[in-house]
Amino acid sequence: MSAVSDRLPTFPWDKLEPYKKTAAEHPDGIVDLSVGTPVDPVPELIQKALIDAADSPGYPTVWGTPALRDAITGWVERRLGARGVTHRHVLPIVGSKELVAWLPTQLGLGPGDRVAYPRLAYPTYEVGARLARAEYEVYDDPTELDPRGLKLLWLNSPSNPTGKVLSKQELTRIVAWAREHGVLIFADECYLELGWEADPVSVLHPDVNGGSYDGIVAVHSLSKRSNLAGYRAAFLAGDPAVLGPLLEIRKHGGMMTSAPTQAAVVAALGDDEHVRVQRDRYAARRTALLRALETHGFRIEHSEASLYLWATRDESCWATVAHLADLGILVAPGDFYGEAGARHVRVAFTATDARVEAAVRRLA
Helix, strand or coil, X not given: CHHHHCCCCCCXXXXXXXXXXXXXXCCCCCEECCCCCCCCCCCHHHHHHHHHCCCCCCCCCCCCCHHHHHHHHHHHHHHHCCCCCCHHHEXXXXXXXXXXXXXXXXXXXXXXXXXXXXXXXXXXXXXXXXXXXXXXXXXXXXXXXXXXXXXXXXEXXXXXXXXXXXXXXXXXXXXXXXXXXXXXXXXXXXXXXXXXXXXXXXXXXXXXXXXXXXXEEEEEECCCCCCCHHHCCEEEEECHHHHHHHHHHHHHHCXXXXXXXXXXXXXXXXXXXXXXXXXXXXXXXXXXXXXXXHHCCCEEECCCECCEXXXXXXXXXXXXXXXXXXXXXXXXXHHHHCHHHCCCEEEECCCCHHHHHHHHHHHC
């Protein structure tokens, strides 16, 4: 066991504990804007679907029910503009973090293979490479990477942590380059429905991929858009030549979404109204926090999409974390996401309206 755990970095969130303790000592309690976990209720139609499917004594299938696959293919075409998506083009997964962490291993990568991801990125991309004993590296522009031995290229638009969005032109250029060099793209698009100052585009859009899904897979999650982080519900869509073998591997590993969760996902993907309602909640919280942070002396960079504000006071991120903790506000230090984030913090706007209002008052 130690041989596996020794491959991994220190779990970053443990470093925040002293600052969390400080923030919790505020007379009005902590305002936790660090992790970015949903706090609003699961929409009633989704809860009802889960309850109605609660009597599910048999094993669910890894590929999901036909109704689930229909829901995914329908959503991908309706929401992302994809065309010609069949059941072979989709695969349910047990939350997107599980997929990110174990994908290099499931792809058969190992020593000598390379995995690349953005310079500022979700730390689990690195963890996945480490678990597989593959090499890993960061990029600013993936087309400047050496393609030799590059087996997996992670894209993340909208970005966690920065909220930066890759334009349709940028995505088209990157997809063309990857195909030219035989590099597999996995595009983490979990925040795609949360664009504020930009309209994020999927790699599955025909304007990006030319109508072909060869060599590309998109990752989508219901955690944020439907408040389903507790359900562990996500899916892949893209190249059947990639998803087919992954399905077989995941069958052997028993990596299946529970039957009630599958029913809940069908309901969630079939309804756009609850997503609109949740977007409106987040938009109001974003506006309030952005103004308060700027008034307090922060500069907000990127942040045109996702659930975060990428903020800086041009000082060490840990000095900023300490300063805000003294105000009872907990945020994530930017260096959790790479050395390039050493002077930024990530501020989530996933707290309740009341807690966001409390943060705004303290920043004033």
